[in-house]
Amino acid sequence: MKKLAILAAIALLTGACCSNPKQIMTEPTTPNPENALKAQQFLAKAHTYYLATVEGDQPRVRPFGTAEIFEGKLYIQTGKVKNVYKQLQANPKAEICAFSEGEWIRIACELVPDERVEAKKAMLDKNPSLRGMYDENDDNTIVLYLKNAHATLSAFTHPAETFEF
16 A cells, blocks of 8 residues: 555656646536545545645655545545645645555545535534544634546556546
């Protein structure tokens, strides 16, 4: 799994996720709740996924576990005091990578903060173990939704499947 995380970071920096990475990150996709749910279900099955961001010219990859659907969009959660959030403020482009049962998913996206208490509460209600560290009314909790997401579901046993949300 470490190898997949490293590959995700390299892909994020080099644009190896597609033939024209600038096009993917600048052309808006049509919101698709069914595809967002498909991605969320894979991430839930994997339990842990790796989020790649960029700090200057250095990739940064770390494990995450929260991925929930709210209002038809796929959201993740972190703390505003963490470096990952500071990196996303400077550059909202990110890539997520997870592996489960011989398949892996890579999602190139932009992560957009949502400051609404309702969005934060929905995430924390679905992940009660986070309530010891986060609260929807604190100044630290932040949820972010995936925008212009391009996912590739791959395996060595079948052709890759791509979808957007």
